[in-house]
Amino acid sequence: xxxxxxxxxxxVRAGLxxxxxxxxxxxxxxxxxxxxxxxxxxxxxxxxxxxxxxxNEKRDIFVDVVRRVARTLFIPxxxxxxxxxxxxxxxxxxxGAEKVSIDSGxxxxxxxxxxxxxxxxxxxxxxxxxxxxxxxxxxxPSGYEVYIDGGRLATGKDAVAWAQEGVxxxxxxxxxxxxxxxxxxxxxxxxxxxxxxxxxxxxVIASGxxxxxxxxxxxxxxxxxxxxxxxxxxxxxxWRIPDIKRRLQQHAIPVRL
Amino acid sequence: xxxxxxxxxxxxxxxxxxxxxLFSVRQACLRAGLEPSITSKKAELLEADGVILPGVGAxxxxxxxxxxxxxxxxxxxxxxxxxxxxxxxxxxxxxxxxSIEFGRHEGMAIFAGQVVRLEPGIGPxxxxxKIPEIGWKxxxxxxxRGWDGSLLEGLPEGAHMYFVHSFHALAAKSESxxxxxxxxxxxxxxxxxxxxxxxxxxxxxxxxxxxxxxxxNFRKMILSGR
Numbered sequence: 325x326x327x328x329x330x331x332x333x334x335x336v337r338a339g340l341x342x343x344x345x346x347x348x349x350x351x352x353x354x355x356x357x358x359x360x361x362x363x364x365x366x367x368x369x370x371x372x373x374x375x376x377x378x379x380n381e382k383r384d385i386f387v388d389v390v391r392r393v394a395r396t397l398f399i400p401x402x403x404x405x406x407x408x409x410x411x412x413x414x415x416x417x418x419x420g421a422e423k424v425s426i427d428s429g430x431x432x433x434x435x436x437x438x439x440x441x442x443x444x445x446x447x448x449x450x451x452x453x454x455x456x457x458x459x460x461x462x463x464x465p466s467g468y469e470v471y472i473d474g475g476r477l478a479t480g481k482d483a484v485a486w487a488q489e490g491v492x493x494x495x496x497x498x499x500x501x502x503x504x505x506x507x508x509x510x511x512x513x514x515x516x517x518x519x520x521x522x523x524x525x526x527x528v529i530a531s532g533x534x535x536x537x538x539x540x541x542x543x544x545x546x547x548x549x550x551x552x553x554x555x556x557x558x559x560x561x562x563w564r565i566p567d568i569k570r571r572l573q574q575h576a577i578p579v580r581l
Numbered sequence: 582x583x584x585x586x587x588x589x590x591x592x593x594x595x596x597x598x599x600x601x602x603l604f605s606v607r608q609a610c611l612r613a614g615l616e617p618s619i620t621s622k623k624a625e626l627l628e629a630d631g632v633i634l635p636g637v638g639a640x641x642x643x644x645x646x647x648x649x650x651x652x653x654x655x656x657x658x659x660x661x662x663x664x665x666x667x668x669x670x671x672x673x674x675x676x677x678x679x680s681i682e683f684g685r686h687e688g689m690a691i692f693a694g695q696v697v698r699l700e701p702g703i704g705p706x707x708x709x710x711k712i713p714e715i716g717w718k719x720x721x722x723x724x725x726r727g728w729d730g731s732l733l734e735g736l737p738e739g740a741h742m743y744f745v746h747s748f749h750a751l752a753a754k755s756e757s758x759x760x761x762x763x764x765x766x767x768x769x770x771x772x773x774x775x776x777x778x779x780x781x782x783x784x785x786x787x788x789x790x791x792x793x794x795x796x797x798n799f800r801k802m803i804l805s806g807r
Binding site: 326366369394395398399420497526 | 602609612638646704708709712713714715717718719723738741745747763786787789790792793
């Protein structure tokens with residue numbers, strides 16, 4: 325049986341890991357390769373690195389980070405942030421990433437999902453989406469809207485419909501980021517994640533709001549999510565991965581110990 | 582590098598047939614004390630102390646490329662001659678008789694059996710089984726078989742490995758099966774070994790310390806046969 329995955333998320337800006345609240349107010353928390361090594365040793369099942377550097381000239385610093393991580397980390401890791409073209413995907417995959425996470429680039433150009441899956445295989449295309457709870461309307465029947473550009477720009481796309489379209493286009497995994505939950509430590513959006521996980525045939529990863537081991541217990545008990553993203557509670561060392569996994573195990577949720 | 586150090590770093594050819602990312606395989610070799618070269622040249626394969634056949638992607642296209650490169654008979658001969666050999670993921674599947682991935686494709690027929698699709702269904706606790714299967718799963722030996730003397734030697738039963746795949750091998754001869762892993766209410770073949778020919782469906786280079794142990798065991802296998 326597949327174990328539920330715990331995935332630390334590292335936002336990287338100018339070569340350093342930072343963490344914000346609701347995509348704002350970022351604080352630097354350390355060296356990406358060093359944190360990756362630490363989380364790997366503690367039992368992270370996978371890692372995600374997002375390049376949140378605004379300027380293009382700093383992109384090379386990030387690819388260098390990816391290369392450095394790949395030399396020392398022997399678990400899968402995903403790379404995202406600002407990936408817009410097939411060449412962008414190829415660059416980080418060749419630097420040693422296992423998968424790519426595409427987000428705003430896929431909303432602007434949905435063919436990026438299709439072309440990426442065809443070129444590199446569905447298994448390495450993670451479609452990530454930033455989602456905000458909005459009033460139910462004819463345009464947004466699920467009441468969840470997709471945002472892009474760091475949660476700043478509304479797209480008018482319904483999150484549930486976009487999830488389905490992404491899978492049809494070849495995404496091998498979906499990562500659902502709740503903007504409402506990001507950095508709040510108030511728990512995952514179980515309704516949003518649960519609805520999408522019940523609908524699509526590919527693994528769904530919950531992100532945004534993970535602040536306590538019990539949040540993961542509820543996520544895995546009440547939804548068909550395959551994995552949970554954690555950031556701030558790990559970066560601050562308030563909780564450590566082995567403690568969280570033991571809590572999950574006590575609740576009969578399969579984990580890799 | 583001294584002659585002794587050089588001799589203890591066996592040369593391993595990682596077969597490059599344009600399928601998948603070989604970066605992590607190469608890194609794992611380096612970490613395990615192997616001297617890897619990524620190659621599609623016959624001569625380099627023949628000269629290497631060991632061969633790794635990796636791969637992610639479609640079975641049919643992979644066989645086609647290997648045939649065009651003239652490598653199918655070379656790989657078969659090396660395996661038959663007992664050259665230490667490790668197949669990974671698609672590299673396991675290619676060693677079987679045939680695959681039914683998008684049509685019927687002939688494989689290298691070193692192991693008897695067929696490669697078939699993982700069938701969607703309902704898993705434990707009523708959860709749907711997701712395909713591709715991506716994530717960590719435990720390995721167990723089939724009943725009556727241990728891991729001593731194999732590439733899984735020293736691993737605890739239930740060790741978790743990282744899998745990414747939609748197809749799996751149905752081994753016709755159960756004695757070649759070294760490890761199994763659960764999927765829904767069945768088990769499928771996760772690793773095979775016959776003499777010095779080993780292959781696994783999981784990615785040891787992405788499976789943390791227990792995965793690196795497989796590479797270290799591969800090095801030991803090479804050194805023990807010299």
